Amino acid sequence: MDTSFPREERPPPKRGPPPAPRDHLVWAIFNTLYMNFCCLGFVALAFAIKARDRKVSGDVEAARHFSSKARCYNALATAGSVLLPLLLAALIVTGVIHLSKLAQESVGFFTYQFSGSDDEDQ
Numbered sequence: 001m002d003t004s005f006p007r008e009e010r011p012p013p014k015r016g017p018p019p020a021p022r023d024h025l026v027w028a029i030f031n032t033l034y035m036n037f038c039c040l041g042f043v044a045l046a047f048a049i050k051a052r053d054r055k056v057s058g059d060v061e062a063a064r065h066f067s068s069k070a071r072c073y074n075a076l077a078t079a080g081s082v083l084l085p086l087l088l089a090a091l092i093v094t095g096v097i098h099l100s101k102l103a104q105e106s107v108g109f110f111t112y113q114f115s116g117s118d119d120e121d122q
Contacts, residue, residue, distance in 0.1 A: 020060065021067040023051040027074045035081030044073035 028048040031041030051066035 018060065020055050021051065021064040022071075023048050023055060023063070023067055024070045024074055025049070025052055027078075028070055031074055031077040031081070035077060037077050037080035037084065040073050040077035040080065044070050044077055047073060 024044070025048040028041065028045040031037075032045045033041075035041060047066050047070035051063050051070055054060075054063035054066060
């Protein structure tokens with residue numbers, strides 16, 4: 001028997017039923033109530049409820065399918081609701097900067113002072 005180094009005897013991993021899929025219901029409720037971008041939060045809520053119903057009834061594959069769809073729509077609703085205001089703020093800031101430069105240039109144009117000599121008329 002080889003005793004050159006200690007060996008640990010580990011029991012084989014237990015194989016049981018796969019874990020139940022998450023239904024993402026709280027995230028969907030949050031998206032529906034607070035950040036309903038193009039009604040994607042409501043669609044995510046519908047799929048989350050379907051996933052929970054299928055999980056309770058024991059149909060794990062259908063629950064996993066609906067859970068995946070709910071997660072996708074929740075991610076889209078969250079990304080759209082976060083990115084859209086940031087994009088709008090960036091457009092407003094760049095528009096204000098552009099208009100201020102345009103106003104400064106137009107002030108220079110309208111405050112042009114004509115010289116007192118009329119050499120061109122003679």
